[in-house]
Amino acid sequence: QVQLVESGGGLVQPGGSLRLSCAASGFTFSTYGMYWYRQAPGKERELVATISSAGSMTNYAAFAKGRFTISRDNAKNTVYLQMNSLKPEDTAVYYCHVRIGLLNRYWGQGTQVTVSS
Numbered sequence: 001q002v003q004l005v006e007s008g009g010g011l012v013q014p015g016g017s018l019r020l021s022c023a024a025s026g027f028t029f030s031t032y033g034m035y036w037y038r039q040a041p042g043k044e045r046e047l048v049a050t051i052s053s054a055g056s057m058t059n060y061a062a063f064a065k066g067r068f069t070i071s072r073d074n075a076k077n078t079v080y081l082q083m084n085s086l087k088p089e090d091t092a093v094y095y096c097h098v099r100i101g102l103l104n105r106y107w108g109q110g111t112q113v114t115v116s117s
Helices: none
Strands: 003-007 010-012 018-025 034-039 046-051 058-060 068-073 078-083 092-100 104-107 111-115
Touching: 003 092, 018 034, 018 092, 018 111, 034 068, 034 078, 046 068, 046 078, 058 068
Parallel strands: 010 111
Antiparallel strands: 003 018, 018 078, 034 046, 034 092, 046 058, 068 078, 092 104, 092 111
């Protein structure tokens, strides 16, 4: 079955960096685009970044541009989110996501990112 397992979250001071990882299994990873979302307390889940199956195309939410970088290693079935210059408003649970076919949507369990001094 499809599994997405995020890791790399934690507590970081404002201005700091974190690198999130999402290990995927149960599907042919290299043939699907991947997504990072986040959800802050009391807010809706929002898209952070996307990456194409080969990694040649990426897209970012406005708040992520210039600070976050999405990448993938198809040999390791892993997608990454490098986050720099973190702000308190980046505090959220970050989720990995894949869409397989028209109806199938899969989420990881999420990893908590807390930006605080």
